[in-house]
Amino acid sequence: MKGGxxxxxxxxxxxxRRRRLMDAxxxxxxxxxxxxxxxxxxxxxxxxxxxxxxxxRAVTYVFLVWAVLIVVALALWRALWLTGxxxxxxxxxxxxxx
Amino acid sequence: xxxxxxxxGVCLIYVAFLFAIAFYAxxxxxxGRGSWIRSPWIYxxxxxxxxxxxxxxxxxxxxxxxxxxxxxxYLGPSLIMLGWWWVLRKLxxxxxxxxxxxxxxxxxxxxxxxxxxxxxxxxMAVIGVTPYIALQLQSVTxxxxxxxxxxxxxxxxxxxxxxxxxxxxxxxxxxxxxxTLNTHERHSGVVMAIAVEAVVKLVALIAVGVFVVWGxxxxxxxxxxxxxxxxxxxxxxxxxxxAALTALSAAAFLCLPxxxxxxxxxxxxxxxxxxxxxxFPIYLLLMSLFVVPIAVVGLDLMPAGANPDLFxxxxxxxxxxxxxxxxxxxxxxxxxxxxxxxxxxxLGTMMSNHVVMPVWLSARAEDAAQMSGDVRQVVLLAxxxxxxxxxxxGYLYYRLSGGGAALAAIGLISxxxxxxxxxxxxGGIFWRGASRWGALAGLVVGFVIWVYASLLPSFGPDGAMxxxxxxxxxxxxxxxxxxxxxxxxxxxxxxxxxxxxxTLNTALFILVxxxxxxxxxxxxxGAQFVNVFDHSGAPGEWQAALATSExxxxxxxxxxxxxxxxxxxxxxxxxxxRGGHLPEPNQAFLQALERELAGSVGAATAHAMIGQVAGGxxxxxxxxxxxxxxxxxxxxxxxQLEAKSAELTRTARQLREANEKLTALSVQKDAFLSQIxxxxxxxxxxxxxxxxxxxxxxxxxxxxxxxYASIIHGEAIRLTRLLDDLLDLSVLENGQVNLNVQxxxxxxxxxxxxxxxxxxxxxxxxxxxxxxxxxxxxxTDLDRLAQVFINLIxxxxxxxxxxxxxxxxxxxxxxxxxxxxxxxxxxxxxPGARSLIFEKFARIDGTPGPGAGLGLAICREIxxxxxxxxxxxxxxxxxxxxxxxxxxxxxxxx
Numbered sequence: 001m002k003g004g005x006x007x008x009x010x011x012x013x014x015x016x017r018r019r020r021l022m023d024a025x026x027x028x029x030x031x032x033x034x035x036x037x038x039x040x041x042x043x044x045x046x047x048x049x050x051x052x053x054x055x056x057r058a059v060t061y062v063f064l065v066w067a068v069l070i071v072v073a074l075a076l077w078r079a080l081w082l083t084g085x086x087x088x089x090x091x092x093x094x095x096x097x098x
Numbered sequence: 099x100x101x102x103x104x105x106x107g108v109c110l111i112y113v114a115f116l117f118a119i120a121f122y123a124x125x126x127x128x129x130g131r132g133s134w135i136r137s138p139w140i141y142x143x144x145x146x147x148x149x150x151x152x153x154x155x156x157x158x159x160x161x162x163x164x165x166x167x168x169x170x171x172y173l174g175p176s177l178i179m180l181g182w183w184w185v186l187r188k189l190x191x192x193x194x195x196x197x198x199x200x201x202x203x204x205x206x207x208x209x210x211x212x213x214x215x216x217x218x219x220x221x222m223a224v225i226g227v228t229p230y231i232a233l234q235l236q237s238v239t240x241x242x243x244x245x246x247x248x249x250x251x252x253x254x255x256x257x258x259x260x261x262x263x264x265x266x267x268x269x270x271x272x273x274x275x276x277x278t279l280n281t282h283e284r285h286s287g288v289v290m291a292i293a294v295e296a297v298v299k300l301v302a303l304i305a306v307g308v309f310v311v312w313g314x315x316x317x318x319x320x321x322x323x324x325x326x327x328x329x330x331x332x333x334x335x336x337x338x339x340x341a342a343l344t345a346l347s348a349a350a351f352l353c354l355p356x357x358x359x360x361x362x363x364x365x366x367x368x369x370x371x372x373x374x375x376x377x378f379p380i381y382l383l384l385m386s387l388f389v390v391p392i393a394v395v396g397l398d399l400m401p402a403g404a405n406p407d408l409f410x411x412x413x414x415x416x417x418x419x420x421x422x423x424x425x426x427x428x429x430x431x432x433x434x435x436x437x438x439x440x441x442x443x444x445l446g447t448m449m450s451n452h453v454v455m456p457v458w459l460s461a462r463a464e465d466a467a468q469m470s471g472d473v474r475q476v477v478l479l480a481x482x483x484x485x486x487x488x489x490x491x492g493y494l495y496y497r498l499s500g501g502g503a504a505l506a507a508i509g510l511i512s513x514x515x516x517x518x519x520x521x522x523x524x525g526g527i528f529w530r531g532a533s534r535w536g537a538l539a540g541l542v543v544g545f546v547i548w549v550y551a552s553l554l555p556s557f558g559p560d561g562a563m564x565x566x567x568x569x570x571x572x573x574x575x576x577x578x579x580x581x582x583x584x585x586x587x588x589x590x591x592x593x594x595x596x597x598x599x600x601t602l603n604t605a606l607f608i609l610v611x612x613x614x615x616x617x618x619x620x621x622x623x624g625a626q627f628v629n630v631f632d633h634s635g636a637p638g639e640w641q642a643a644l645a646t647s648e649x650x651x652x653x654x655x656x657x658x659x660x661x662x663x664x665x666x667x668x669x670x671x672x673x674x675x676r677g678g679h680l681p682e683p684n685q686a687f688l689q690a691l692e693r694e695l696a697g698s699v700g701a702a703t704a705h706a707m708i709g710q711v712a713g714g715x716x717x718x719x720x721x722x723x724x725x726x727x728x729x730x731x732x733x734x735x736x737x738q739l740e741a742k743s744a745e746l747t748r749t750a751r752q753l754r755e756a757n758e759k760l761t762a763l764s765v766q767k768d769a770f771l772s773q774i775x776x777x778x779x780x781x782x783x784x785x786x787x788x789x790x791x792x793x794x795x796x797x798x799x800x801x802x803x804x805x806y807a808s809i810i811h812g813e814a815i816r817l818t819r820l821l822d823d824l825l826d827l828s829v830l831e832n833g834q835v836n837l838n839v840q841x842x843x844x845x846x847x848x849x850x851x852x853x854x855x856x857x858x859x860x861x862x863x864x865x866x867x868x869x870x871x872x873x874x875x876x877x878t879d880l881d882r883l884a885q886v887f888i889n890l891i892x893x894x895x896x897x898x899x900x901x902x903x904x905x906x907x908x909x910x911x912x913x914x915x916x917x918x919x920x921x922x923x924x925x926x927x928x929p930g931a932r933s934l935i936f937e938k939f940a941r942i943d944g945t946p947g948p949g950a951g952l953g954l955a956i957c958r959e960i961x962x963x964x965x966x967x968x969x970x971x972x973x974x975x976x977x978x979x980x981x982x983x984x985x986x987x988x989x990x991x992x
Contacts, residue, residue, distance in 0.1 A: 022183075029181025036173050036344065039166075040337050053333035056322035058166050059390050066176065066383050073180050073376035 018083050025076045028069065035065045102246050105427060112428055113266060113435075116291045120274045123290030135286050136366045138373035144289045144360045145378045146296035148175055148351060149385050150230070150437035151237035152509040154299055154430045157386060159407035161393035165330040170340055172386050174347030176379040182371055185352065186361065188527050190371055192630045193362035197697040200448040201358040201519060207696075208526035208627050209534035210620030211705045216452035218538060219519060222545050223355045223448060224488065225553075226515030227441055229508040231492030232499065234434035235260045241430050244411045245423070264493040267438045268486055275443040276481045285443070289364050292440060295432035300384060302429025306410050307388020309422055310395045314413075321391050328394040342593040346510070349517035349600075352524075355444035356437065363444075438489070445488045450480035459707070474657050499557075511552050514595050518544035521604040525611070530624045532607070533616040540607030544599045547583075552595035555580045647680040650691060653707060657695055666694060770938060773951075777820055781813035788813075823952040827938065830959035837879040837963065844909060844916070845872040847880050851887035852907075859895040863903045871909040874916060878964050878983065886957045886968070890920045890979050893953060898924035900976070915966070915985045921978040932970055 039061070042053045123135050134140075153171070160168035178186065198204035202223065206216035239259045274287040315321040325331060351357055365371065396409030404412060410430065414423040458476060521544070522537035571579040581591050583598050616624065647667070654663040670681040670690060681687050688708060695704035788806045792798070829835050852865055876883075894905045900923035910917040927935065936958045938951065954968075961968045965984040970977060 026181075026183050029177050029184065032177050032180055036177070037341060039333075039335070040340060042333055054326045055165065055328070055331045055333060055390070056325045058333050059325065060322075062166065062169055062173075063383065063387060066173075066379065069176070069180055070376050070379045070383065073379070077372055077376060 120287035120291040124287040127286040138370035141370040142374040142377040143293035143296040151434040154433040162406035170343035172382040175351040182375040202448040220448040230512040232496035292436040295436040298432040299429040350513035353519040356441040359444040446485035449484035454480040521607040533611040536611030539610040540603040544603030547599040842880040844874040855891035863895040868908040898922040916983040923976040
């Protein structure tokens with residue numbers, strides 16, 4: 001964006017972005033629960049008809065999801081830090097009321 | 099082969115190293131150079147006490163038995179940490195704002211600082227965690243046993259190893275956990291030591307994992323192939339367990355006393371949580387990354403009967419890697435010790451703050467906060483004793499359970515036990531309607547179900563419960579079977595216990611909360627907890643005026659120690675803008691002080707102690723009601739006083755009036771005496787002087803003698819009459835008169851009176867009678883009535899100055915009674931004299947005439963005796979005396 005716009009718009013966009021980052025941060029554990037509960041739908045040795053998931057794939061899946069969640073959390077924390085320091089109390093309180 | 103003795107030596111050196119680290123960290127912290135100790139990394143590492151020896155050894159065993167299911171124990175906490183924004187952020191803020199010292203303290207503070215709740219939570223935590231401590235002791239003993247060669251196995255006395263481990267841990271915890279009683283209950287030494295141990299156990303497990311993957315399997319791809327080829331190579335899981343254990347581990351992560359200690363109590367900066375939110379999941383991931391490879395390789399290499407729990411040790415040993423095995427042993431040892439240290443510290447704090455101190459305080463209720471000793475020492479002593487007791491219990495449990503397979507399952511069972519705190523905890527921080535009784539009901543029911551459906555059956559058939567009870571339920575009631583409550587069979591025992599205990603716990607918590615009404619402190623605390631981000635107001639209120647700074651200083655010194663107490667008071671005084679070092683004991687100061695003390699002795703105890711100094715001024719409903727009662731009593735008393743005061747005023751006025759009357763009477767009496775002496779003296783003087791003339795004058799003529807004698811006679815008669823009148827009046831006034839009541843007619847009485855009066859009168863007065871109503875029958879003392887009439891007629895005769903003097907006598911038979919009016923046409927009596935004419939000796943000034951002034955007084959007395967009255971009415975052109983007779987006097991005769 002070029003000059004001419006008042007600074008307040010810039011701040012507005014910044015805090016808007018921050019809020020969406022906070023949203024992502026809040027939704028992350030829900031995504032985590034969904035992904036970690038996905039194995040519930042895998043066929044197991046008890047379900048004879050279907051071929052079972054090999055253990056190596058299961059291990060890879062779980063740890064991959066785990067790692068991705070951690071990386072996203074780290075990235076979100078980093079992004080929040082860069083857009084105005086760590087999540088402060090006031091902001092958290094403000095978010096509470098929103 | 100490493101001998102057991104070498105290992106013990108290494109352990110001792112390692113422990114000495116830990117002591118040194120802890121000591122150094124405390125020293126550095128005390129000197130203010132400990133900022134690096136308070137870094138987010140140390141905080142993250144300290145959270146690793148979640149990974150106990152159960153993780154270190156047990157996870158591999160778990161994986162060897164049930165495949166990937168072990169990972170749920172780490173997924174739950176990871177999700178909680180990743181979702182820090184939802185629960186942990188609030189929990190940490192509340193914990194810091196309320197200076198919570200333990201989970202029991204937090205729950206008790208939330209529900210109106212109820213110590214009952216704190217005791218229940220403490221007891222539940224001790225029962226839930228003690229087996230877990232026993233498990234750690236067992237792991238150390240077992241791992242030592244793995245190193246013992248065939249010859250050494252017997253020499254290794256398991257009981258004594260367990261004892262010495264417990265003793266060493268108790269020593270460490272007491273030394274570093276109870277060195278100081280500081281205001282925020284943080285233990286930099288302990289935290290530092292467990293951070294080091296966290297690194298050791300992570301490094302050890304990763305080293306074994308790396309050795310297994312690259313040293314034995316030969317890389318990642320061969321490892322994966324090997325995994326698929328192993329007995330656990332196919333995806334096998336109990337779906338209900340997968341979900342339930344993830345949820346359970348998440349709940350336990352929040353509720354375990356030791357986790358609360360490191361997560362909330364030891365938290366130095368809320369921002370550390372944001373870093374730990376992703377850093378701790380990394381730790382957990384790394385801890386569980388190599389579990390499946392180690393289990394697979396162990397199942398492959400080890401003989402069939404080998405204990406899979408010890409694969410972490412036995413694989414390096416069997417491969418001849420003694421150094422790696424030693425490191426692995428240290429890792430396991432670290433896991434066990436760090437958990438035991440923090441768990442006993444947390445439980446010891448809970449026990450001393452919520453059980454020992456309240457008992458001790460109530461035992462010396464009279465002067466508890468201000469007695470001569472040092473409360474600080476007592477608190478520390480209580481805490482040390484509690485730590486000893488808890489470790490002793492753990493050791494006892496370990497000895498009694500015999501270290502069998504029952505212990506292996508205790509990890510999950512323990513989780514289910516502490517997870518019972520979850521509804522009260524989460525409900526308490528998110529729902530303002532959560533009440534004390536709801537929390538208590540939920541906790542107790544959850545706990546009972548846990549004991550019945552999880553803890554007791556865990557000892558196996560005929561362990562704590564008979565096989566028959568397990569199979570058929572108590573008294574043969576099928577739906578009460580411990581492992582199939584309400585008739586739902588086929589559930590995994592852990593899932594069964596989790597579902598029923600937490601469901602009923604939550605249901606009862608909500609139901610009772612909905613039905614009960616919280617106390618004011620509860621509601622206040624509820625608002626503070628739920629809206630912790632909105633306002634950071636003060637929790638309770640103290641009536642500051644009642645406490646003196648000196649008393650508070652004495653009390654604080656005994657808890658915090660003189661230096662810290664003085665520093666605190668100095669700081670508060672400075673903040674209030676006062677010189678010196680005693681702050682004004684106002685609301686703000688007392689609340690700050692309560693929070694500081696709560697950090698040392700717990701919210702409930704701190705509240706009670708300040709309450710003792712500040713006069714127990716926390717406002718409870720009961721107290722408010724008592725105050726209201728008191729006010730009502732005071733009001734009533736005040737009303738009574740007012741009534742009495744009014745009565746007194748009235749009495750005083752009456753007394754004053756009586757006094758005035760008496761004074762007036764006294765004056766009247768004096769006047770009467772002087773009057774009577776004058777009245778008596780005048781005739782007496784005449785009598786004396788004329789009798790002297792008669793006696794002394796020679797040659798007095800007969801005519802003169804007769805004249806003088808007549809004068810004497812006349813005066814004597816006058817005297818007699820006067821005395822008669824006086825006697826008459828006195829008799830009438832004293833009420834001694836005997837009325838001679840008889841029947842007659844008013845007409846006759848008037849006739850007689852007019853005749854009598856005219857006979858002795860001057861003869862000038864014209865008497866006009868209106869005979870219209872005179873024919874009235876009467877029942878009264880007719881003679882006395884006549885006397886009154888005569889008096890009135892002769893008065894008119896004497897004093898009426900009309901020309902010609904005229905007296906009109908009329909009778910009026912009104913509803914109030916009979917009125918006989920004597921109206922003359924003389925000069926009206928002056929208004930000032932009207933009220934006096936019925937008094938004794940009252941004579942109107944300037945009027946001539948011989949009377950003594952007793953006539954009208956006698957008339958009035960007579961009329962009062964007869965039940966009537968006499969009054970003077972002034973009309974234009976004359977006076978009118980009205981004699982009224984009561985109705986009955988006239989009626990009775992009819």
